[in-house]
Amino acid sequence: MNTSIPQLQLAFTLPLDQFDLNVEYTTTQQVTGVFGVSGAGKTSLLETVAGIRRNARGRICFGGEAWLDSTKNISLPAHHRNIGYVPQDSLLFPHKNVRQNLLAGSKRAHRNQQQMNELLDRVTRLLNIADLLSRQIDTLSGGERQRVALGRAICSGPGLLLLDEPLASLDIALRYKILPFLHRIKEEFHIPILLVSHDPIDVQALCDDLLVLREGAILAQGKPRRVLTNPEIFPVADREGYQNIFQADVDTHDGETSVLRMGEGDSPIRIITPRVSGAPGEKLLVGIAAYDIILGNQRPEGLSARNILQARITDIQSTGTLNLVTVTLAQQVPNLVVEVTEQSCREMNLVTGKEVYLIIKTASWRILEEVD
Amino acid sequence: MTDTTISALLLTLRTATLATVIVTIPGTLLAYALARYSFPGKDIIATLVGLPLVMPPTAVGYLLLKMFSTHGLLGPEFLGFDLDILLTWKAVVVACGVMATPLVVRTARVTFEGVDPRLEVMARTLGHGRVRTFFSYTLPLASRGLLAAIILGFTRAVGEFGATVTIAGNIPGRTQTLSTAIYSAQQVGRDTEAYFLLAVALFVGFAAIMATEYLSRKGPGSLTG
Numbered sequence: 001m002n003t004s005i006p007q008l009q010l011a012f013t014l015p016l017d018q019f020d021l022n023v024e025y026t027t028t029q030q031v032t033g034v035f036g037v038s039g040a041g042k043t044s045l046l047e048t049v050a051g052i053r054r055n056a057r058g059r060i061c062f063g064g065e066a067w068l069d070s071t072k073n074i075s076l077p078a079h080h081r082n083i084g085y086v087p088q089d090s091l092l093f094p095h096k097n098v099r100q101n102l103l104a105g106s107k108r109a110h111r112n113q114q115q116m117n118e119l120l121d122r123v124t125r126l127l128n129i130a131d132l133l134s135r136q137i138d139t140l141s142g143g144e145r146q147r148v149a150l151g152r153a154i155c156s157g158p159g160l161l162l163l164d165e166p167l168a169s170l171d172i173a174l175r176y177k178i179l180p181f182l183h184r185i186k187e188e189f190h191i192p193i194l195l196v197s198h199d200p201i202d203v204q205a206l207c208d209d210l211l212v213l214r215e216g217a218i219l220a221q222g223k224p225r226r227v228l229t230n231p232e233i234f235p236v237a238d239r240e241g242y243q244n245i246f247q248a249d250v251d252t253h254d255g256e257t258s259v260l261r262m263g264e265g266d267s268p269i270r271i272i273t274p275r276v277s278g279a280p281g282e283k284l285l286v287g288i289a290a291y292d293i294i295l296g297n298q299r300p301e302g303l304s305a306r307n308i309l310q311a312r313i314t315d316i317q318s319t320g321t322l323n324l325v326t327v328t329l330a331q332q333v334p335n336l337v338v339e340v341t342e343q344s345c346r347e348m349n350l351v352t353g354k355e356v357y358l359i360i361k362t363a364s365w366r367i368l369e370e371v372d
Numbered sequence: 373m374t375d376t377t378i379s380a381l382l383l384t385l386r387t388a389t390l391a392t393v394i395v396t397i398p399g400t401l402l403a404y405a406l407a408r409y410s411f412p413g414k415d416i417i418a419t420l421v422g423l424p425l426v427m428p429p430t431a432v433g434y435l436l437l438k439m440f441s442t443h444g445l446l447g448p449e450f451l452g453f454d455l456d457i458l459l460t461w462k463a464v465v466v467a468c469g470v471m472a473t474p475l476v477v478r479t480a481r482v483t484f485e486g487v488d489p490r491l492e493v494m495a496r497t498l499g500h501g502r503v504r505t506f507f508s509y510t511l512p513l514a515s516r517g518l519l520a521a522i523i524l525g526f527t528r529a530v531g532e533f534g535a536t537v538t539i540a541g542n543i544p545g546r547t548q549t550l551s552t553a554i555y556s557a558q559q560v561g562r563d564t565e566a567y568f569l570l571a572v573a574l575f576v577g578f579a580a581i582m583a584t585e586y587l588s589r590k591g592p593g594s595l596t597g
Contacts, residue, residue, distance in 0.1 A: 052493055078496040085497040091490055095512045105498030156498050 005030050005192050008160065012058030012068065014048050014216075016041060021048075021056075021216040031186055031193045033207035033224065035200075040213040042196040046162050049194060050085050051078035062160055082108070084153030084191075088165045090145040092137045098148055099133040105156025116155075123151045126188060127181055143174045147181060154189060161185075161193040167202060176368045179205055180285055183368075200228055204245040205285055205368065229326065229337055231319045242290035242324060245368075246334040250278045257306070257362055260286060263333030272306040273365040287366035290324065290339035294359040297348055307360040311336070313352050316345070325350060327358065376544040377565055380553040381572065387461060387549065388529035391468035395476050396522055403480035403521075404510070408489065424535075425474040432470060433538025440466075440539065463540035464547055468529035476525035483517025484510070520587040527580040531573070 005028045014021040021041040025032075034042045047053040049060055051067065054075055060068040067076045078085075084105070092101050102123070106116055124130040127147040132140065140148065146166060153161060166182065167175040179202060186193065186206060197203050203210055203224050210227045212220040220227050227233055228242055248260040251270060258276045261268040271286075278284050299308060311327035314335065318324075323345045325338045338358065340350070350356070405411070406418055424432050439446045440457045448454040457463050487510055495505040511518070533551040540547040542556060550569055557566040 050497055052497070077501075078493070079499050079501050081497075082499075083497055085494065087490070087494070091488070091494045093491060093494070093509065093513075095509075095515075104495070105500075108499030152498070 004190065006063030006159065007061070008032070008063075008192060008194070009059065009061040010045075010049065012048065012056040012060060014041075014044055014053065014056040016044055016216060019216040021045060021213075023058075023218065025211060025218065025221065027209055029192075029208035030190065031195060031207045031209075033203040033210040034194065034196045034213060035198065035203050035210055035227075036213035036219075037198060041216040042198075042213055043164055045213070046085075046164050046194060046196050049160075050083055050162050051076055051081045052085075082159040084156055084158030084161045086146075086149050086153050086161070086163045086166050088168050090149035090169070092140075092145055092148055092152070094137050096137070097133070098129065098135050098137070098140070101137065101148055102133075102151050102155050104152055109155065109157030111157065119155060119157075123154050126184055127151050142170050143178055146170065146178055150181065150185065154185065154191070158191060161191050163193060163195045165196055165198070167199065168197075175199075176201075176287075176366065179368050182206055183285060200241075201243045201245060201287060204228070204243050205287075225326075225335070225337065229315075229317050229324045231317055231324075234317075234319045234322075234324065241339060242337050243287055244290065244334075244336045245285060245287045247283055248286045250276060250280050250282045250284065252280060260284075262286075263330065265330075265332035267330055269309060269329050269333050271309070271360070271365065272362050273367060274363060276367050276369060278369065285368035287368060288336070288360060288364060289366075290337045292360065292364040293336065293338045295325065295338055295340055295344070295348065295350070296357040296359055299357050300359060303359065304361075305359045306362045307358070309358040309360070311356055311358055313350060313354045313356060316350065316352060318342070323350075327356065329358075374565065376548065377553060377557075377568065379545050380548045380550055380569075383461060383464065383548070384530055384550040387464040387468055388526055388532075391465045391472055391529045392476075392522060392526040394465070395469050395473050395525060399473060399476040399521075399525075400480050400518060403477045404484050404506070406477070407481045407484035421477050422474045424471050425478075429471060429532070429534025430538055433467060433535035436463075436466060436470065436535060437539050458539055459541050459543070459547060461540070461547060464532075464536050464549060467535035467539055468532045471532050471535055472525035472528040475528050476521045479521035479524055480514070480518055483514045483521065486517065487513045516587045520584045523580050523583050523587075527577060530576055 007026065007028050009026045010023045012023055021044055023045060034045055036042050044053060048056045056068060057070040058068065059066065066074050067081050068074060093104060096104065102120060109116065111119060124133065127150060129144065129147050129151060132144060132148065150166065167178055170178060183205060195206060207224050210222065210224045211218055212227060212233050220230055220233050234242065246262060248262050251259040251261045253275060256275050257272050260271050260273055262271055263269060273286065276284060309329055311329050313325055314328050315326040316323055321342065323340050323342060325340055326335050327338060328335050336358065406414065437458065438444050440455065441447050443449055446455060457466060491513065492505050492510055495509040500508065531551055536549060537552055542548050542552040548556065550573060554566055554569045557569065
């Protein structure tokens with residue numbers, strides 16, 4: 001799939017108030033995250049790619065087309081860049097209803113009426129906003145606004161989606177309900193995405209590649225799990241710590257709990273979570289904070305925790321005060337990261353290759369489901 | 373009702389409408405430029421445009437009189453031909469237009485400043501160029517405030533007295549307007565006529581202020597954003 005993603009090439013310098021933003025990055029991954037604390041230059045980077053900020057020098061190239069090339073005096077204005085931009089606060093047009101907002105960029109989509117209707121239909125179903133089409137903007141909730149803003153961007157037929165903290169204006173509970181929509185957009189539309197976020201959960205759930213910015217410079221780049229467990233980067237994630245996010249299938253329901261299957265293949269790992277609303281076979285995103293997992297040297301007995309999983313340590317990273325222990329559960333099952341203190345690590349004699357048991361309470365799993 | 377009263381009313385309606393139309397388009401564009409861009413001389417232009425609001429209308433009239441007189445900047449000697457403005461209906465239009473301009477420009481400017489520029493940026497990321505963005509997004513978003521600006525400009529033009537009387541005179545049947553006719557009628561004690569004109573003025577003013585009150589309520593394109 002990655003081979004069909006057009007190349008995005010960023011090599012520019014942008015003067016900002018406190019420092020210069022220096023970016024040197026090329027990717028063919030579908031979703032690239034731009035991660036960092038506020039004030040690191042993330043939004044400026046996105047606005048430069050969008051053509052909203054035009055004072056950068058260097059080169060921005062997408063799919064072989066130069067959007068910015070200072071040596072040739074090329075700097076395309078925003079409306080010639082074939083982008084879909086979704087800002088933090090949705091910025092829907094108040095003089096248009098939902099349907100008109102969704103179609104605001106449809107001219108550029110180069111589709112005939114029938115194709116446009118099909119696209120609109122597909123987008124509204126995917127984002128679950130079909131019932132809102134004739135509503136006025138000021139009657140929408142925060143979560144609905146963000147979904148309409150996403151839909152508007154997709155309906156304009158963009159080559160590249162630019163998402164600027166698309167979930168930041170929503171409260172925590174709502175964010176985890178909208179996040180799965182972003183995940184579905186990624187899976188269904190195959191549009192390359194540049195996602196700015198300061199939330200490790202968004203980044204873990206969506207990004208194939210991650211850039212970490214600090215004071216305008218790229219501090220690290222790579223797979224989200226690698227980057228976020230990097231001792232230098234871990235403090236950037238701050239109070240959220242490390243979040244494990246992975247996709248799982250609904251297996252069965254049992255009263256107040258559900259059983260989910262982690263991973264593909266013949267031997268999936270079954271986990272017990274709070275009751276989910278999806279039917280058996282449906283996919284959903286599940287999260288667990290690294291600090292919510294307990295490690296044991298032996299299989300514990302007589303505990304109230306319902307999930308006891310056998311695993312093997314594959315990596316240990318020290319962040320100074322904490323150790324981030326990466327464990328593998330089975331083939332074709334996503335690895336998990338566990339946070340333990342230096343002392344525990346020493347006393348338990350944790351080393352790479354050691355067999356351990358993960359202990360996880362049912363209520364600790366974070367279920368990211370599309371619920372209205 | 374005398375013929376001169378009727379002709380004063382009709383002249384007022386015609387000249388105020390014409391002055392408003394002439395002022396609105398450049399006034400709106402200027403207001404947009406003042407609201408969105410910074411350029412050299414911006415403050416001077418904004419001040420000059422606003423001056424008629426605070427100057428005595430007769431002073432503005434006197435200034436216009438000097439400009440259009442034989443040796444003035446817009447006089448026949450300087451231009452090489454005669455615009456033939458003074459003491460005609462055209463002078464009424466000029467006086468009304470100049471006096472209405474500050475209200476139109478300032479109201480429109482506040483309205484444009486209330487339109488979130490990021491919405492315009494949004495429109496551009498959706499593939500719309502500058503001109504299309506202005507007409508399809510900025511103008512509709514500002515529509516209520518702009519309508520209020522036009523109404524205020526028009527009512528200012530209807531009520532114009534000082535500058536009009538200075539450059540157009542108060543010639544019954546030719547340059548006499550609603551406000552100059554009220555003055556004349558009251559001077560010579562033709563009360564019925566004055567009452568009638570007063571009623572018309574009250575009605576126009578009442579309707580205009582009501583309309584702007586309605587338009588300034590919150591909503592898309594409103595004055596308060």
